[in-house]
Amino acid sequence: VNVEVIPETGSTSADLLARASSLSAPLLLIAEHQTAGRGRAGRSWLSSAGNSLTFSLAWKFEAGPQALSGLPLALGVAVAETLGRLGQQVRLKWPNDVLKDRDKLAGILVETTAAERGIWAVIGIGLNLVMPDEMERDIGRSVAAVPWLARMDRDALMAALLDGLAGVLREFEHTGFAAFAARWNLLHAYQGEVVRILDNGAVLHEGVAAGVDDAGRLLLDGAEGRIAIAAGDVSLRVK
Ligand code: ATP
Structure with a gap:
């Protein structure tokens, strides 16, 4: 996986979608600051420089788009298990959110674009490290952060996440979502509610x-x- 770090952009996912046709290998694009992050259905993902991780990973699949329907959930498992290994317990909200104490800590957005053979999935992830009050006001609901992880070396944190994501992506290529359902259910925030x-x-x-x-x-x-x-x-x- 190639890695690029840039100081600022609108959306790392928009950048990778625009570049997908010229990529020959998976690419991780990390922005120190993202000014127009997006969520599902035109919603936005807010972040502030130094307080968030914002990155996207372009990953090529040989399969057609319908095979990727469970991918956002499998990636939720990757993020949750990685944070768990680092010592931060989190849970998953269907379909694409990572929660800490019932508030949203991270969002995962998967977008796709056709490739020569197969499809590029562009996986955008935003993770709150520190949540300033004014940002929470802008979002309009209470959200979660992991200030103790913000003190961890940023490269080590990114490396752990990339490792977890790449491992799940490789597994997903072989098994699809079926192999992740039980793992997802173990992490489900609202089971039985x-x-x-x-x-x-x-x-x-x-x-x-x-x-x-x-x-x-x-x-x-x-x-x-x-x-x-x-x-x-x-x-x-x-x-
Ligand atoms: P919902 O969370 O409302 O069920 P969703 O899961 O579809 O919707 P996404 O599209 O994944 O939401 O993410 C966008 C939403 O996340 C925004 O509408 C906003 O409410 C919330 N949000 C935006 N920025 C942040 C952030 N930094 N931390 C937590 N939540 C955020």
């Missing part, structure tokens, strides 16, 4: 969260019995 699935603010489903299936769909036990929900653009809230 009543949650709501929202689409643009409207409640689509309500039920008891029962983890994910082999395709990364959320299993929900509700009035209609058990249903499986694909990620799409829906959001999850605890009731």
Whole structure:
């Protein structure tokens, strides 16, 4: 994996998507400061210089896009297990968030672009190290940070994350999400709790969260019995 560190950019994922056709190997792009970070469905990811890790990793898959549907969840397992190894216990919120004490600590966004043979996945990750009050106000909800990890050598932290991500990516290439479902469920933040699935603010489903299936769909036990929900653009809230 090649690594580039740049002082500032709008979005490391936008940069890698624009460069994907000219890449010949996986590339990790780290920005000291990201000014236009993005989340799902046009939402934004905020960060401030020196207080966050913001990076994207371009990784090529030979498979078609449908094979990548569980990838954001498998990458959540990678981030959570890596932080766990470093001593910070975190949990996963379906489909793509890493939580500490129920607040969002990191976001993972997977975007894809066609490659000559196969597909480039651009994996964007934002991780809060320190969360200044004014940033939390801008985000408009309480969020988590790991100030003790901010004191760790930044290169060592990035190296641990890259190691965890690359290991999961290689495994995912062979097994798809099926091999990660049990690991994801062990880290599930809301297992057995009543949650709501929202689409643009409207409640689509309500039920008891029962983890994910082999395709990364959320299993929900509700009035209609058990249903499986694909990620799409829906959001999850605890009731
Ligand atoms: P939700 O978290 O609302 O269910 P989501 O999981 O789809 O939605 P993402 O698209 O992954 O959210 O991330 C974007 C959202 O994350 C923003 O709308 C904002 O609420 C929140 N956010 C933005 N920056 C940060 C940050 N630095 N730390 C924690 N949360 C943030």
